[in-house]
Amino acid sequence: MDTLGLVERCQHGDPEAFRELFRAHRQDVTRLALRMLGRSSDLEDIVQEVFLQVHRSLREFRHGARFSTWLYRVTVNVVLMHRRAAKSRPVFGDAPDGLPAVDQKPFADEQLDRHRRVDAFHRLLDRLSEKKRVVFVLHELEGLPPGEIAQIVGSPVLTVRTRLFYARRELLALLTQEPALAALAAELGADAATDGPPPSSDDTAKEPA
């Protein structure tokens, strides 16, 4: 499917093209929003808001630019706005949605642990500054190169790299403050001590998404 062709048709007011654009990119937007927010009951609203923004701003999209980069930028901005708005709303505690309530599957404990770790990881992300969190998610979870992130956040590549470096360092320093992650680190350290070096490739491989 030719995205730029769709964009051009959208810019001329073709609603069918907008529908196709939505269908083609909604998963990407949902995934990024999820990765930036962790579990959120507002995910659907956010995705909708992103595409409304796209619809309203599409005329400003310049051909020659990458649509996906532009869409990432819109998504990042909408998510950040959502976060800022959410901070001013009352919080009633963690909703347990998304966590399996009962052990219904084999290895349910393992799945539950994984859920907890991912939730803990998002809590750590929340403690990073906005700028660092955004570049970290885009690079480590979305797998985008610093050059593209620089375009998305409108900062020099060097700045992006610096933010990545400090984000990673801060996360490592904070890691032990989350019991689920501290336990994981202890477990991995103990395994390595038992098995001897080096640590399994499973855990050391660098995996851009």
Place this chain on the structure above:
Amino acid sequence: MSRNEAQEAALRRVLREARAQQPPDIDWAGSEERLLRLAERSARPTPRPKFALAWAGLALAAVVALWLVHERSGVAPRLAPPEVVEATEPLRKNAEQLAVGARVEAGERELSVDHAKRATWTLAPHSSAQLTEKGERIALRLERGSVLSEVVPSSRPETFVVEAAGTRVAVHGTVFRVALEGGRVIVQVREGTVAVGPIGAVPAFFLKAPAHGDFVSDGRSGSIDGRPLGDSEERRPAPVRAAPLRPSAAPSSSSGPVPEGSTELPLEPSINDIETGFARIVDTTSDCFGRNTASAEGVQITVRTALGLHIESSGAVSNVDFQPPLSPEVEACAVSGISGVVFAASLQGAKVTRMLELKR
């Protein structure tokens, strides 16, 4: 494995688990239906939040030159006005009584149209114009004769626009006259500044009162105060250069009215030029912030952000960065407006950062 290595391994593991996290099920059919409905609704009446800037940019460029007059220059108006207001006596009309698209024709006497607290425009005898917009921006299409416009100064960009033949004159707050005379567009500025250029393109000329411009009908060349302005000549009279906001049309670089082949360009834009442009940018951004930020009564919202600009050698702004970012609405609005600001041309351009404090 050391403690640090264990922590790094834990981070890698949890990153991998986070990457594998699956989004929840979403009712895409319902979501799509709602989205298309909302999109259609937002596109229908007023493209305020997103396109406001683009429209505002257009309006800004048009603010100064409402007075394009002509004397039966053969400009063929392809209009299908639903309403014709004709004056046979000296007349004042309340713009409220006019629908968009209405053609206004002056007979033997002048005809004035009042837009309360915003502008008054007066058609000379035997002149006619069509009211093409009367929302946040007032726009006229001068068909024949001349029109004198008095526009109340506003912080909003391009609150008043006159189009005549292929020329567009835009003002913020000023008194100016536009006339069609023998195929040419005459612009006289009594107060304020107007931006003049081809319709649908970047304003090419800026006239600061008192000034007299004589342009060919396409708005691309002519003279200002008797000084000829050619396509390839000094199209931009530096002393009166302001930073125009222009429509969504063409941003940046090559479209700017830069004198090609000039051998006297400074290395960088002057401080004055940068500050003048920045003042306009601050106004625009503040305006965008004010219009796109909800605030409960009595609650003041203040935002501080660093605005970084990359000014090309042509004077066009090629990169705009707010750190921290503003809301998508405000940024879209501001970026669109800023992209129309043109600084003085220079050999190497400049990178500039300023702190902004926006209040609502």
